[in-house]
Amino acid sequence: MIIIGGGASGLIAAITAAKAGQSVTLLEQNSKIGKKILVSGNGKCNIDNKFISTDRFHSQNPDFIKEVLEGYDFEIVKKFFTSIGLELIEGKEGKMFPMSLQASSVVELLEYEAKRAGVQIVCNCAVNGIAKEGDTFKLETTEGTRTCKKLLIASGSPAAPQLGGSNSGYAFATKMGHSLIARYPSLVQLRSDENWVKSCAGVKVAGLAKLYANGEYITEKKVIFSLPTMASADLPSWT
Ligand SMILES: Cc1cc2nc3c(=O)[nH]c(=O)nc-3n(C[C@H](O)[C@H](O)[C@H](O)COP(=O)(O)OP(=O)(O)OC[C@H]3O[C@@H](n4cnc5c(N)ncnc54)[C@H](O)[C@@H]3O)c2cc1C
DSSP states (O other), X not given: OEXXXXXXXXXXXXXXXXXXXXXXXXXXXXXXXXXXXXXXXXXXOOOEETTOOGGGOOOSOHHHHHHHHHTOOHHHHHHHHHHTTOOEEEOGGGEEEETTOOHHHHHHHHHHHHHHTTOEEEOSOOEEEEEEETTEEEEEETTEEEEESOEEEOOOOSSSGGGTOOSHHHHHHHHTTOOOOOOOOSSOOOOOSOTHHHHTTTOEEEEEEEXXXXXXXXXXXXXXXXXXXXXXXXXXXXX
């Protein structure tokens, strides 16, 4: 079995599949796995939340979210991380972090566990194309051609391209006959013409954000602004 992508999804899938008896090779284009994990939660990795519920998600298809969350159990997630040696601690609003408060602990333990389960991790190996011949997947990579009977695409989203974010998985999935729905960024920086914002770097403010389009009021929401950007794991919308 081949897994494309050594992020959080690919690593956990690799560990799970290897423990279920699969022979797993994980291909990662970066020189290291888990680069996006390393920056998550401002380097502390907000790994989970105790109070995950459907009303924290925004979707045109709420039934899908409901279905996914029905299969989610905080205790199972916690048990998984504890089983690989990662103790979790609780922060504000039920946010869970590694006890070390270092995202690097998460990457190191996932890598250790994947290798312990027999996963072969191949870095600096970008998949450029896939094709299916009979029941065999053929992958063209920067390190030559690879074949497998089972293929899992875990190549993430285009968010943070400097960390490996790419659209390639969408293209592979489409080529294999899957359909895509429109995708939108859900956590973005806000830009402002106001100069005072810059001098407030690092300050967090609980406030009310109102959304207007062409002068017309659309909606409003209580949020915690982390100035000068909103890219913070402390935003309540993480769950
Ligand atoms: C700044 C920032 C902060 C964040 N903070 C949090 C947080 O606190 N809590 C939280 O829950 N989430 C957080 N997130 C979101 C979280 O990091 C992502 O949801 C998660 O890492 C996605 O994991 P993934 O495995 O699906 O994708 P990725 O982590 O994107 O992994 C995909 C991997 O596939 C590789 N890849 C892509 N294409 C190819 C190819 N063709 N061939 C080979 N390899 C390929 C990429 O290099 C990458 O390593 C944050 C994200 C960012 C950018």
